[in-house]
Amino acid sequence: MAKTRPTLKDIAAALNLSHPTVSRALADHKGISPETKARVRQTAERLGYVANSSARMLRQGQSSVIGLLLPDMTNEFYAAIAQRVADDCSAQNRQLVLSISAGDSERELSLVRALLEARPSCVIAALTEKPKPETIAYLRNAYCVQIMYPHDELDGPVVTVEDSSGARIAIEHLVKLGHERIGFVGPSAEFALGEARLRGLRQAMRAAGLSVEEHYTRLGPSDAAFGYEATQALLALRCPPTAIYLSTAPLSLGGAFALNARQAKVPGDVSVVVAGGADWHAIWPGGLTSVTLPITELADTASNLAFQAGRKSRAKGHRSVCLPFELHECASTGPPAQRRG
Amino acid sequence: MAKTRPTLKDIAAALNLSHPTVSRALADHKGISPETKARVRQTAERLGYVANSSARMLRQGQSSVIGLLLPDMTNEFYAAIAQRVADDCSAQNRQLVLSISAGDSERELSLVRALLEARPSCVIAALTEKPKPETIAYLRNAYCVQIMYPHDELDGPVVTVEDSSGARIAIEHLVKLGHERIGFVGPSAEFALGEARLRGLRQAMRAAGLSVEEHYTRLGPSDAAFGYEATQALLALRCPPTAIYLSTAPLSLGGAFALNARQAKVPGDVSVVVAGGADWHAIWPGGLTSVTLPITELADTASNLAFQAGRKSRAKGHRSVCLPFELHECASTGPPAQRRG
DNA sequence: ATGAAAGCGCTAACAA
């Protein structure tokens, strides 16, 4: 049976003190004799006293809860965000309340409602694509840091990733190495994210003075099977690209299988830039050059904004941060092979 | 500014009612006129009323919080557990407070302490290998469901996975198909999990009347690089195994790369059983035969035990559940090729 | 240096 835990009064009774004195002793207030503090702490320890955050919250009018609303934990990206935010919270003695919307705006509404019952000092939210108006209304009366794809009718701090920068960084890197025939495997515009990434590709290619060739650009669902198939197709072309950019993590894995199956020399036959950092990159000696989401920085930025809730500083215009992707140069990219003839 | 939200009194004042009446109306108690209920609900809606769970908890002496303590969210297995438990919680209108110990028992202690401040009705915990005695002491006075690798000094419900069953199921499946030369790639006993899985292999082989051949058994770190290397080595043997069991998810991925690189026909040249379910299995037409952790069942079992907290039913001896792995037959396993000569 | 009293928002017992 989960026995009811001891309260301040229990400690007070054990020491013939009043419970406010015990409270002040534990909070290390000045004006309590060191000796009393020591006795109180000792007794608290002995009784297994743990403060009741509900009572504290009720009294103080503010809780130590940070709400985190994410669409999906099976996505390694969001899982990494959750991990980092959890780390940040524990470092600041904050409670993390986690809600998973599964991309369902109806569910998101009920989760937000439930979350607000805990009166979180801040909600860090990656909202669904089309949140219900009620959800926005609820969040408007709370302090909310939006991440990833912000809903613009909700003001407050926003931490996003500059979506087009992934392609730009990858392409710039390849162009600098001398590549001109660059293959691109990405999510098609019908799927989430597709459009922005494709736009990034076009911008980067234009900036490099290259044109986006139809047959070098393979768009489809962002899964390993398509990455495999599309990369196979690119490698099988009569005049294959000298470099390939695989623009999402699942596509990268599929693409890696394709390279492997063809026993393509990397970067001898073809240079490769993949998306995301993963364990299996180590299979290639020297690793794979990759473009990654700035997960740690994103999570830390959001956490810090969250922890500022309640301070005056945030009254001055909501800070918005837009982080670029990061390039990690490894052994899978190099100059293109000399053309024959 | 996160304005202070309206309270029951605000609603009561707006309608010339007493706040307990409003409370009962919102809780749909009988003995309140339907008309009043309607008016109250409407006004609550209009004012954006959201209950204060701290006040409710303080009054009722029990919260709707479920604590979830996990070692690592970047591990896809734990991420999937978190996802499912979060789903279960939202279905039951419970709050999920997440804590990540990172395998650090010191940190685990401070997280448990912080968690208990919220007076969770239950803590679902995958404890570190050697929890601090204080951690155990704290949890002893709470209702705690342990998952995965339980600490036996802490009583209460336990939900585990029958570690040796993965190998048993895989081997039995292969033996039934007629295989005798079976390769095994697994985590060595020095690494966590290693021992139990290896024991599972030995049991299964013995049960099948087969002996564990030294050169068919490759043990090392549970990562893709080792899986790749070990599988390559198995395939390169003069007399290679006719089937291979890759016993963890990262090893499976590495092994898949090796099969691919050698252009091994699966299951023609070699049958393969992998561990875990993943997107990339779809690259093989018909998929890969796999042995998976019963993630959903494990999470649901833990959640249900958690939701029972406070009921009398749990007084009767702590229910312990030990779930077996699951076999998913796909196209990567078949009878061994005919021996030559 | 310590105690007494009040009140945060809610619900449950009792009264009307």
Added chain:
DNA sequence: TTGTTAGCGCTTTCAT
């Protein structure tokens, strides 16, 4: 059907 009262555990005045 509704109102009154009390109290959960804590912190914060204010008094001693």
